Amino acid sequence: MSNVIQLLPDSVANQIAAGEVIQRPASVIKELMENAIDAGATNIQVITKDAGKSLIQVIDNGCGMNETDARMAFERHATSKIREANDLFALQTMGFRGEALASIAAVAQVELKTRREEDDLGVQIAISGSEVESQEPVQCPVGSQFSIKNLFFNVPARRRFLKKTSTELRHIINEFQRVALANPQVAVTLVHNDVPMFKLPAGNIKQRIVSMNGKQMGSNLIPIDTDTVMVKISGFIGKPESAKKTMGDQFFFVNNRFMKHPYLHRSVMDAYDNILHPETVPAYFIFLEVDPQIIDVNIHPTKTEIKFEDERAFWQILNAAIRESLGKYNMMPSIDFDTTDQIQIPVSQKSGELVEPTVEINPFYNPFEEEKRNTGSGYGTGGTATFSSKVSAQGWENLYSENEGNGLPDFSELANTEMAKQEQAADTTNQEPVQQTFLSGGASEETSGSHRFFQLKNRYILTSVKSGLMIIDQKRAHERIIFEGFVRTLQRGASLSQKCLFPEELHFGPEEMGMVSELQPDLMTLGLELEQVNDGCFRVLSTPAGLENVSASQLIDGILTDFRDGEVDLQKEVTEQVATSMAQRGAIQYGKVLSPPEMGELFDQLFACMVPNFSPSGKTIISIMDMEEMQKRFM
Incomplete structure (x- = not known):
């Protein structure tokens, strides 16, 4: 039987290692910039094309390498940082395992030009897929120049999994910023498609x-x-x-x-x-x-x-x-001592006698009457669903009539007595009948007349349906309404927007600038018009109609949050994701008190939607508690 265990060729082993170390073009830039830092460079230039898919060039003015070191640097596990295992626990440099250059050379076409200060000539090495194609002397400045072309050219599966240019560029910017922040004493530059993105001079942090x-x-x-x-x-x-x-x-x-x-x-x-x-x-x-x-x-x-x-x-x-x-720096909230119910200490007069504080007492004050006046009528902040005295009495009578003969006590006399007391109190004070209330934590609602909606905890809308009790999440319902309105706007290709009287200026970093520039046409279609003032600054000229209570900065901030880690390729998906993000930011929030007409309008608009049961993000909007479940709760 022949042997089945074999050693992998170096080229295959390097490609396997590259799968762990080199995940995308940004990984190449990170490794090469860290090598330049370890070489003592004070100036590093990073040049990319097509977000590193076509070209990555890293130029530094470090110590450079001689001919032998330049050739050895591409061998796997070749490093100048480690001599023994104990060195792993005393590392002060960035790269140390000697896998970066070997991994890069295994999946790309690499050209290196490097020269030390004491050498008259440098060396140029060309490697493709771990195979050395040429090595010759060359005239070049002190330091190292790496040119990485056609990344993953020999691993088509890996190249297909690269994201679109804007996404890969964001990853490059992230890695560039991390190295730049860690080394403020080094001047660094990033150029993409011949357009300078960063030019950071040396300085402090x-x-x-x-x-x-x-x-x-x-x-x-x-x-x-x-x-x-x-x-x-x-x-x-x-x-x-x-x-x-x-x-x-x-x-x-x-x-x-x-x-x-x-x-x-x-x-x-x-x-x-x-x-x-x-x-x-x-x-x-x-x-x-x-x-x-x-x-x-x-x-x-x-x-x-x-x-x-x-x-x-x-x-x-x-x-x-x-x-x-x-x-x-006074960023923590200061302690604000409440003076309510504070004990008043008698103050001393010049004569030396203590003056006791006077306390006025109203023997006719009734705190329960005060609570009724605050919550009994209208749509107060702490109010709840209200019932008039006549409705309450009617409820007692209905309860008695429905349960007649079931052994329950007779409540009709009690109801009539209670109603008589309230009417007598109303006549003596010459005021409107005080409404009875029950506290449920929701918003004030009237049940008399045509009002058939209740708000629970300023979060849910309750209404009676044929099969039982319908519960609607008010925020998700509004998200669905706004989302479908935006989708119809996108289909028509025109939107309703409101011009800003005082345009707001928004400032972004380079990474956010790329995302905003990419999304600007879709934002314009949805009514959010932006004008670029200069690098890193946009002016908001108009906002979508119906979202006047949400600032443009909040909308943009939320949209960038959704797009930072997401990958969307198709134009249709981009516009729908923008519409979803804007709907989430523009919907009414939990805690918003709604009047019965507002709840009725929200209810009608929700069931006019194509998909009323789920929010744009797929969350449930409507839940129905059927009569059987409700009856079980009273058994």
Whole structure:
């Protein structure tokens, strides 16, 4: 029997490794920029075409390599950072495993030009699919120049799974920002399709944050600085009022290495507890300096996941440091002592006698009558469904008549007596009959006349139907109504919009600018007209009709949140997703008190929709409790 276990060829092994290390063009840029940082570069240029699918060029002015090192750098597990296993727990550099260049060369066409300062000539190496095609001397500046062409040219399945250009460009920007923030002392430039996107000069961390995110970010930063035995924490956090619904300005760095750590992110969010708007996330740029021996960065091929020796201690230290910074800059809410029911201490007069405070007592005050006046009529803020005295009496009589002969007590006399008392009270005060109320936590509703809707907890609309009790989620119902209105607008190709008297200016980072520019035609179709003022700034000229209560910034913020991680290729799906996002932001919110006519109109519009049962995101709008279930509850 022949042997079945065989060694893989180096080219195949490198392609397998590339599947873990090189996931997309952004992974190539990350690895090459980190190698340039380790080479001592002070200036790095990144040039891409078609979001890196056609060309990735990284040029640095680092130390460069000689002919032998340049050839060895493309061998698997060839590295200058590690000599023994213990070196893995004392890492101070970015790359160390020696897999990046070997993986890149396995799935792309690579050309390297490099020269050291002490050499007269450099070396040029061309590699395609792990095969060295040429190696020759060349005249070039000090440093290294990598040109990566036709990524995944020999792995068609991987190339088909690359996203569209705008999505891949967002990933490139993310990786570029992470390396740039971790190394503010290095000047970095990003050019895409011959258009400069970033040109960041060397400086300190605050200058790097401002130059990357715009001048408006500078006034929203709070410094953080804490030094303990375990960790030194520095950097900046955002003011609570500048928090956004979109993720993207949240950065953790450990020993200048970017990391993702959901556990520490919860520590940050806990420190901002009760001072943020709902569903918003503050910006933070936090740098942790720790002993390399108490962390492990070698648990994931991309080195973005880091394991701490004592995560709970880091959580507490970080949480306390952020709370301290927020309190130091008066970002935490101040304590407002309530003076209600406060004991009044007698004050001393010049004569030395104590003057007792006077207390006025009204013996005729009835707090229950005050409650009736506040909640008994109209649509008050704390009101509930109301019933007139005659209706209440009628209810008692009906209860008696329906249960006559069943052994129940006679309530008719009690009802008549109660109604007589209320009418007598009304005659003595010369006022309208006081309505009886029952508290259910919902909005005020009248049941007399044609009003057949109730609002429960300012969240659900209740109405009687033939099969039982129908419960409608008011927010989801309004989402469905707005969504189908937008869809009809898209089908007609024209929308109703309202011009802004005072145009609002919206500022975006480079990543958000790309998304807004991509979505601008669809937003225009839906009535949200934007005009680009300059790089990073748009002016809102008009907003969709019917959404006047929602600001354009809230709409755009929500739409970018939906599109940041989503991948939509077809134009139809893009417009429908925009319509869904705008419907979610423009719908009435929970807690909104609705009058009976408003609930009736919402009910009618909902059942005029094509799909009244589900919201645009697929959630249930209508639920019916049938009579059998209701009867079981009273058995």
